[in-house]
Amino acid sequence: MTKTYMVPLEEIRREHVVVNSRFISTLASAFSIDEARTFMARIKHEFADASHNVPVYIIGGGNTVTEYFSDDGEPSGTSGKPALAVLRGSGLGDAVLVITRYFGGTLLGTGGLVKAYTESAQSVVNAVGRGQRIPVHIAMIALPYNLLERLRLVVTRQRGEVLGEDFAGDVTMTVRVPVDSFEAFQNDLRELSAGKVQAEIIETKEMIVPVSVNNLYRLFTSSSYFHRNSIT
Secondary structure, eight states, rough: OOOOOEEEEEEEEEEEEEETEEEEEEEEEEESSSOOOOHHHHHHHHTTTSSHHHEOOOOOEEEEEEEEETTTOTTTTSSHHHHHHHHHHHTTSSEEEEEEEEEESSSOOOHHHHHHHHHHHHHTTTTSSSEEEEEEEEEEEEEEGGHHHHHHHHHHTTTEEEEEEEEEESSEEEEEEHHHHHHHHHHHHHHTTOOOOEEEEEEEEEEEEBTTTBBGGGGOOOOGGGSSSSEE
16 A cells, blocks of 8 residues: 655745845645646746756655755755755655745855755745545435435545535435545445445545644544545
8 A cells, every 4th residue: 555645735935035045945746747847947937037946856755756856056965955855854745846046145155055955945844734645436326305414414424525416306416435435435325225325436536635734633534624626
């Protein structure tokens, strides 16, 4: 089984000044090397007049990753490598970071550069919202009206979400349920309907579920955290 890992929920930017040099850190999610490269090119174009645009990324997560860094003209080992070390140590995967520097006229020295780039990476890594990728089934259920309210409760109990309801002779409900809850969900349906109702899977995909680093249990206790944008 692939080890679970966190991904950035949104693009985030932080800035600080070190001895008149401006460091602008921009972090975002990237689910492929091509996405990471597109992001890096966009930031470099946005800050085309900067002294340096130092890029790093980690694609994948857990034990299967592709990593990249560049010093972009800074002395070797003073920028990209420490930034990547921060990203690696953060537990984030599928993440791309560019640290832009506007030189302030004062040399920082090797140690000063390492410290500045490390702090710049930490500023966005520590501030970004985090999510977890989980597989989910999209399923349809045909049920009589008298089971509707109880089925809504079952969906919530199994960490799912009702996506739609169509009212005709029966109710047709479309739901999204985590794959690891789906068997229990089907069992609940059978128990609720005396074996007459079951869910039909129509699609399986991955979703990003926002989680707090300090409160991972929220992933397992509320369906309201499902991110509205799916990864296909």
